[in-house]
Amino acid sequence: MKSLSWAPLGAFALAMAALAPVAHAQQKSVAVTAIVEHPALDSVRDGVQAALKEAGYESGKNLKWQYQSAQGNTGTAAQIARKFVGDKPDAIVAIATPSAQAVVAATKTVPVVFSAVTDPVAAKLVPNWEPSKTNVTGVSDLLALDKQMDLVKQVVPNAKRVGMVYNPGEANSVVVVKELEKLLPKLGMTLVEAAAPRSVDVSSAARSLIGKVDVIYTNTDNNVVSAYESLVKVGQDAKIPLVASDTDSVKRGAIAALGINYRDLGEQTGRMVVRILKGEKPGDIRPELSTKMELFVNPGAAEKQGVKLSDALIKSAAQVVQ
Structure with missing residues (x-):
């Protein structure tokens, strides 16, 4: 009887031992970093996690999930990149250009998926918009600037001088400035720049535009x-x-924005990560654009900033912020 009672237990132990390596193999690791925390980038991070969960990869169960913000410091971004590369995850998600550049500089082998990068080619993350044949792919938040300036004209019909506060050290912003310098003269407008290399410089840079501009446009x-x-x-x-390209900024006081839903952008990025976790190589996946655009308006902010929005513009908005 003893041998009979122990046999099933022995068989059970052997079965569990056989299953253990399988369970271990199913465990995946994703490390996520962003250059700074603000609503748009936080939405990207949350969207990535939601897409992974929808595909069956859940933190604490079969997914090791790490997240670190560089708090706006490129040196810290480089440290995070090196740390994550040393952890050898199945994929690193790098949100925003400075973090993506730091991670791409740190590894040629660990799969890297960038997100919320305006121009990954100009940022030298990928050679072009075709599959890179490297360890890098991702999703861009590139916007059509002619449509952005159409919105500026709808908010401020007589605008001639467009101000832009930006960080000259961020490749995303430099690309936008160069494109606006080409585009605005064709529309009878000019660009007035104000540099803000750090977040603490934004206020003084904006004040330097007083009396020089009819409207301030902000990119991402x-x-x-x-x-x-x-x-x-x-x-x-x-x-x-103030006219923005980030819809979350409308909730914070911009008058209007025609922009990407960054939660959707994060989910799109997350689905790309899932493809990599299932065995696809990042170098075989073409970088993607987000095509879903939304108009947000804030009539109260418009009144405080000295303009009145047309009824037609308000009616065409996906969301009216009160």
């Missing part, structure tokens, strides 16, 4: 977005309308 510059409230204060005090 991370320094500017992380300090957007200081820009809004200048806009309200000096009655300079």
